[in-house]
Amino acid sequence: MNIFEHVQATVSGSKADVSVIGKSVCGRDILCAHCGSYLPPQIIVTAAIHARECYTALVVLEQIDKFCGTRGGAYFIPLVNPDGALFFEQGIARGSETLESFISSHRYWKANANGVDLNCNFDANWGSGAQNKRYVAPSDYIGASPQSEPESRALVEFTRKVMPAATVSYHCMGGELYWEFFQKATARKRDCRLAKLIANRIDVKKVDGHLNSAGGYKDYCVMRLGIPAFTIELIKKGDHPFSPSDFAEDIAKNADLPRFILDILR
Numbered sequence: 100m101n102i103f104e105h106v107q108a109t110v111s112g113s114k115a116d117v118s119v120i121g122k123s124v125c126g127r128d129i130l131c132a133h134c135g136s137y138l139p140p141q142i143i144v145t146a147a148i149h150a151r152e153c154y155t156a157l158v159v160l161e162q163i164d165k166f167c168g169t170r171g172g173a174y175f176i177p178l179v180n181p182d183g184a185l186f187f188e189q190g191i192a193r194g195s196e197t198l199e200s201f202i203s204s205h206r207y208w209k210a211n212a213n214g215v216d217l218n219c220n221f222d223a224n225w226g227s228g229a230q231n232k233r234y235v236a237p238s239d240y241i242g243a244s245p246q247s248e249p250e251s252r253a254l255v256e257f258t259r260k261v262m263p264a265a266t267v268s269y270h271c272m273g274g275e276l277y278w279e280f281f282q283k284a285t286a287r288k289r290d291c292r293l294a295k296l297i298a299n300r301i302d303v304k305k306v307d308g309h310l311n312s313a314g315g316y317k318d319y320c321v322m323r324l325g326i327p328a329f330t331i332e333l334i335k336k337g338d339h340p341f342s343p344s345d346f347a348e349d350i351a352k353n354a355d356l357p358r359f360i361l362d363i364l365r
């Protein structure tokens with residue numbers, strides 16, 4: 100599979116409103132598909148910010164295909180890190196010296212074409228994560244500054260424009276859901292309740308605490324926008340690298356999750 104072409108073809112052939120929210124380091128489009136009404140509430144669903152997790156995009160493509168309902172709408176961004184995805188999948192470096200120098204580890208690559216781990220690059224306690232690195236690497240490099248990368252910048256600008264009621268980000272693996280990032284009082288109670296409902300719905304384990312992570316998209320949404328945000332780690336057991344067929348069960352379990360979330364946001 101060429102996941103980038105697959106996402107482009109599927110999204111273009113869908114009934115959704117398609118837009119481009121930005122470009123990757125190598126100039127590839129970051130696509131967004133909107134389904135449903137534009138009245139509130141709106142949610143944003145993203146996947147594949149980590150290169151080797153690129154088949155989480157298939158879960159989102161299914162959600163676009165199956166989206167139905169009467170209340171609110173959803174913006175889907177299936178492939179946040181297209182350069183990283185194609186490097187993981189096919190070893191395509193497309194002139195990126197960073198990627199070329201890491202060609203032997205492409206099947207474990209998480210970062211973008213600059214070797215920045217996009218999910219450590221957001222302005223939310225940036226650089227304070229336990230695994231954070233300050234040098235180019237397959238994963239965990241925080242970048243030169245918060246949102247130094249075109250992909251993370253595009254996601255922040257788009258999210259601020261939409262101001263969604265909640266966001267969901269797909270990763271793998273672990274079969275877990277993360278929701279907490281230093282919320283207090285009412286927000287903590289609100290987000291904990293939603294996390295429990297979502298985790299039960301898709302049969303993953305709700306994990307409490309911020310677990311010494313920082314600079315993630317979910318962290319940014321919670322801390323800077325004050326909205327509930329969820330990181331879902333698909334695939335309960337196994338080892339990287341995963342193939343598309345490994346996601347079959349998660350694709351089925353998550354197909355109507357956007358509708359479910361729009362309903363419980365009432």
Ligand SMILES: [Zn+2]
Nearest residue numbers: 149152270271
């Ligand atoms: Zn991940």
